[in-house]
Amino acid sequence: MKDNKKLRMYALSEIEHVKIHGRTAGNRSPLALFWTGSGIELNAKGSELWVEVEVDYRMYEPWISILVNSVPVSRQMLTAGRYWVCVFRGMDENKIKNVRIVKDVQAMSGDTDCVLKIHTLKFDGVFMPVPDKPYKVEFIGDSITSGEGAIGAKTEEDWIPMWFSAVHNYTAMTAAALNADYRVISQSGWGVLTGWDNNPHSNIPDYYEQVCGLLAGENNKALGAFEEHDFASWQPDVVVVNLGTNDGGAFNSPEWSDPATGETHKQRRNEDGSYREEDLEAFVQAACAFLVKLRRNNPKAHIIWAYGMLGIPMMPAIYCAVDLYMKSTGDQRVSVFQLPNMTEETAGSRTHPGAMAHEHAAKELSGYIKDILASKI
Amino acid sequence: MKDNKKLRMYALSEIEHVKIHGRTAGNRSPLALFWTGSGIELNAKGSELWVEVEVDYRMYEPWISILVNSVPVSRQMLTAGRYWVCVFRGMDENKIKNVRIVKDVQAMSGDTDCVLKIHTLKFDGVFMPVPDKPYKVEFIGDSITSGEGAIGAKTEEDWIPMWFSAVHNYTAMTAAALNADYRVISQSGWGVLTGWDNNPHSNIPDYYEQVCGLLAGENNKALGAFEEHDFASWQPDVVVVNLGTNDGGAFNSPEWSDPATGETHKQRRNEDGSYREEDLEAFVQAACAFLVKLRRNNPKAHIIWAYGMLGIPMMPAIYCAVDLYMKSTGDQRVSVFQLPNMTEETAGSRTHPGAMAHEHAAKELSGYIKDILASKI
Amino acid sequence: MKDNKKLRMYALSEIEHVKIHGRTAGNRSPLALFWTGSGIELNAKGSELWVEVEVDYRMYEPWISILVNSVPVSRQMLTAGRYWVCVFRGMDENKIKNVRIVKDVQAMSGDTDCVLKIHTLKFDGVFMPVPDKPYKVEFIGDSITSGEGAIGAKTEEDWIPMWFSAVHNYTAMTAAALNADYRVISQSGWGVLTGWDNNPHSNIPDYYEQVCGLLAGENNKALGAFEEHDFASWQPDVVVVNLGTNDGGAFNSPEWSDPATGETHKQRRNEDGSYREEDLEAFVQAACAFLVKLRRNNPKAHIIWAYGMLGIPMMPAIYCAVDLYMKSTGDQRVSVFQLPNMTEETAGSRTHPGAMAHEHAAKELSGYIKDILASKI
Amino acid sequence: MKDNKKLRMYALSEIEHVKIHGRTAGNRSPLALFWTGSGIELNAKGSELWVEVEVDYRMYEPWISILVNSVPVSRQMLTAGRYWVCVFRGMDENKIKNVRIVKDVQAMSGDTDCVLKIHTLKFDGVFMPVPDKPYKVEFIGDSITSGEGAIGAKTEEDWIPMWFSAVHNYTAMTAAALNADYRVISQSGWGVLTGWDNNPHSNIPDYYEQVCGLLAGENNKALGAFEEHDFASWQPDVVVVNLGTNDGGAFNSPEWSDPATGETHKQRRNEDGSYREEDLEAFVQAACAFLVKLRRNNPKAHIIWAYGMLGIPMMPAIYCAVDLYMKSTGDQRVSVFQLPNMTEETAGSRTHPGAMAHEHAAKELSGYIKDILASKI
Incomplete structure (x- = not known):
């Protein structure tokens, strides 16, 4: 050489x-x-x-x-x-x-x-110089937003980093379509109220205001992960919340028991299979509270709850939460958008959305956001 | 760790x-x-x-x-x-x-x-164990077959390895569609008679019977690159020859002058822009001789001259060469196939075929080969 | 001849x-x-x-x-x-x-x-014999469901039958994908509470229980259009309601004044552009009442409110209506589904969805209905 | 009314x-x-x-x-x-x-x-006024060019007009892509030398110079079908000849026997399945003679022999014919273009190209013609 x-x-x-x-x-x-x-x-x-x-x-x-x-x-x-x-x-x-x-x-x-x-x-x-793009978008989500399964054969089942992609990901594709800079806050398996396994600690809202608070350990502390995030330094025009999939999954999972305290938690179904009203209501309250927190930190952003790439069972509750939030605050710059469902054709590895499902979602979502940014909505 | x-x-x-x-x-x-x-x-x-x-x-x-x-x-x-x-x-x-x-x-x-x-x-x-696939295919070509430009932005112009791909390549895609093992013999800029620059040494046929004879130097000698290739060890069912693009380009390039001997070479055009008959004839003879060499070393293969991803100016000469070969040998297992032309939409970097152009070519070529393997042709 | x-x-x-x-x-x-x-x-x-x-x-x-x-x-x-x-x-x-x-x-x-x-x-x-298909689906809608604009150049603006299609229509395509027989109840410009022009008579629910009650005149009377429809004769497995687009449009139209009585009607906006709460509430009540009527006549059907091919401003109100209906009746077999928005690419004539927009909608909707019919939801 | x-x-x-x-x-x-x-x-x-x-x-x-x-x-x-x-x-x-x-x-x-x-x-x-388009293209062909099978289910087998289309046809699509006026001369089953059934009368060249000479009967005579065509009235920029498919088919059909004279005709294969040299040569002569006739009547046109939507067995002979024509006349404005083969996916009715196969062919062919019209070739 x-x-x-x-x-x-x-x-x-x-x-x-x-x-x-x-x-x-x-x-x-x-x-x-x-x-x-x-x-x-x-x-x-x-x-x-x-x-x-x-x-x-x-x-x-x-x-x-x-x-x-x-x-x-x-x-x-x-x-x-x-x-x-x-x-x-x-x-x-x-x-x-x-x-x-x-x-x-x-x-x-x-x-x-x-x-x-x-x-x-x-x-x-x-x-x-690297100029700023005309828009800033923040994406908040779970495994879908982490791009879990966006790469790899359909048969893959290992939970390993190899199958994650930030590039073949609706976040990157949506930002590219909008010509926007973007950031992602996401964690596989996590939700608004609980994780997929009913663990109430696996919720994004509790950590939203830290740099990367869902990490742990001294290393990460030294790196500043638990510091308060300086929202003023980067104010998004749009915040996309793609949460709810794991909150829905919790209704299908066994109860979670806290190894420390023995406390348990479980989102329950009625005998006819429908979700228990009070458990749904807990989700609605959590989602509404998260919207309050998002608005406080992102005063100028249009907030979009975008959900649906792995089914839409929580959509009524999401609409309830947004309705509750809007009525109680008078804030009109919040809306809900249904993302296209993954199909057999567009599935990736680990029964998660593949690159084609991400492309499909990005196309619909970016179209919707363009209308919002053009003040059509 | x-x-x-x-x-x-x-x-x-x-x-x-x-x-x-x-x-x-x-x-x-x-x-x-x-x-x-x-x-x-x-x-x-x-x-x-x-x-x-x-x-x-x-x-x-x-x-x-x-x-x-x-x-x-x-x-x-x-x-x-x-x-x-x-x-x-x-x-x-x-x-x-x-x-x-x-x-x-x-x-x-x-x-x-x-x-x-x-x-x-x-x-x-x-x-x-890794079982053999049911078919074996050998691809012989130039920059197209080397996947030059199959990756990278359209604006890229540097001649660097970054823009080459063996994966987003019609060779790999065709082999996958056929469920075949495959090998590639290729070199950017090279042809049957001369390279794009009229250099008569930049021809694949002269090196076809060595392991990798177009390399040079002591290192490669030590690695066995110049040894005779053992054709018996791997007999393809199909040989695809994708050459001619640089032989055509030579008609548009200045003459090549051998720095050692001062000898020059040039494929010439007539005043009306058409190719000079005797220069075309030299190509035809070279292509015909290459077919003889291919048949000698690959007795059971169907040989397909596949050409056209960057235009088809040499196609009449290729048909002439194959016709000459078939008539002089009686060999019927040779044919010509036109590959789809790259378009603005499917171009990659360095004005070479991009991944979409390779997919398009692989789709057409594998369809044609399937018919041959099913003895339909 | x-x-x-x-x-x-x-x-x-x-x-x-x-x-x-x-x-x-x-x-x-x-x-x-x-x-x-x-x-x-x-x-x-x-x-x-x-x-x-x-x-x-x-x-x-x-x-x-x-x-x-x-x-x-x-x-x-x-x-x-x-x-x-x-x-x-x-x-x-x-x-x-x-x-x-x-x-x-x-x-x-x-x-x-x-x-x-x-x-x-x-x-x-x-x-x-012409055997029955395994499923029956009823579609209820407006101009979108009537296939207005599904044929013709983008520049066409005349309101004439030429631009309507029952074939290049998401209804026919969805039914084909489900292998279902289907029926359509639809009228351009009509809604749940009012038409696009605030006319409260242009509502589908009032005429739903007649054979074709929205027609008028002696001819149609003689043909039986105003007779009560015999619901028992054809019980759908799925009812798709694609209404709301004109109810949303009414917020943007001038008030409607009844030529007979002088009575006026208008869905109003607040100063900040949002929809007036009491006017939205009237829509919610009308939609909820329509669901009651649909259930009474279609006891075994899953009812899907499918909306979104021309924007989703009424979606929160639709979710409210369905939520209200479900809570007040306990009926779980009702859901909401967002259809993909028409884009510039998929638009047809008269700024209505073209054949490609209908295909897109049918693909998403039929995927959703298949899951329901397979009892996955 | x-x-x-x-x-x-x-x-x-x-x-x-x-x-x-x-x-x-x-x-x-x-x-x-x-x-x-x-x-x-x-x-x-x-x-x-x-x-x-x-x-x-x-x-x-x-x-x-x-x-x-x-x-x-x-x-x-x-x-x-x-x-x-x-x-x-x-x-x-x-x-x-x-x-x-x-x-x-x-x-x-x-x-x-x-x-x-x-x-x-x-x-x-x-x-x-209806202005002329910037280009004129003439298409000459057989069933493919007649759009046989471009409409209808794959299972259809009846030879009836219902399955023909001039609109879902590569001729119309190519002309649209080129913004050209166009004309079609075509007949199902016909060829250059013979029809698919070895009938030597089913050849297009014999009738090319009449208005519509392949018709018969007094009616058509009265309508002027057998009059000499006035070529001066409409001079194409491009002539596309899509013939050869039935000439190739003749090698697979029984001999044709003239009911009037008892004369027979048959294009023959050798024992190894290859085409008999003298029969191929008859085709080559016929094709070359047709090129002479085309040039005489269309002095300014680029002539393209476009072939391949139903396989390419005659391609070597077509290249021979064009080569023979070019060498014997010095005419450089003639070329050959391989059309993409129909696939299972793109087949229409009567095992003929469907609308998708026509679209595919039009895309490739119009790309090629654009380059010619831009004098790139």
């Missing part, structure tokens, strides 16, 4: 023109990436670019995708260690390449050791 | 159940991968698998794609060095995963240092 | 094996077709078939489509008069042809003279 | 602004339509339009399609008699409607009584 003598090292913190995607605690030396879809974006005028990552985990390793001029060209598992990854080499040094390095896997609440940090870049050119 | 204590090392040569794709010189310690689409395939029953690669280059680095159960899950640049790449981890140890590790870039005739070797596997399970 | 001497005349009433589609008053000599999608279906074993129609109108002429073995082969305007239309000729007399003659235009509430009657068939073969 | 008092009668011959499609003998009182795709085109500013047709046949009745603003809105069988067909009514009298009335069925060489004449129009408005 011939060395490129022109390469220079840049601590990420000293690069003026880098756009950071995803919530962070502010530290850039190094930059910790928490959420799926988070990462860095550069307009790099030069021939060769490397990025230095630091990675660890007990169970769930991170993956990244690299996009050059908006096209995914690389996707790879990041094994443990601190090392250099080459982003591109041998390119025309006079042309500007838009580069995004994207975390392809969700924040891992089940693995306190899981960490992905970006330390340094090695480059032989100049970093040019 | 928690170490997996069950991992064991296996030199590739000691693994009974590994299928090698692509021509090799027989050595397995290590295995050198030359051609695009070459690689190893395993049916791996275990939870974690690593592969040790050794990589070097002066200019053009290799890339690999990893397919798990036939779905591409990873694609990455391989930078210089000898190191381990994790294929999968954390999977159900009792399930068999079909894994293919595929060289995504063509043999690099322009970089004598370019090498990709596979040494060792690290695995915690058992390798199961 | 050579006469076919084997042709025999059959009054429709004397044919045992004819399936009548659409609500009728029972008379078969002749048979009056009221609703879009109504018609006759035959399994005709013979070579030549004619049908005698009687047609009149003041403004809006009827159109028919003819389907042979489920494929539309003919579509034509029926001008005034009593005359013969040839369905097929010259066919193999020993093969059974499934033939459907379908009214392609809605019942015309605005033209008391509009009538389409079928008197007699001329045939040279045998009519074979 | 209310009479439209403003309707006035116009003999077709007295209308200045009517565009006639298809070859005719010049007579306009009435206008006889011979070929599929022939018809009249109007830019009609008025509210109501009728056309008076005169129809007869012994076996094969004509069908027409009506297109309003380029969209097919009506398709109907025309039974024997002289009568009025309403084209549109009730439309905005101030808007111009582009109307085409198109013969949907080929000239019927097997039915001397078959005739379709247009006498008179009834209209309440003004006929505006």
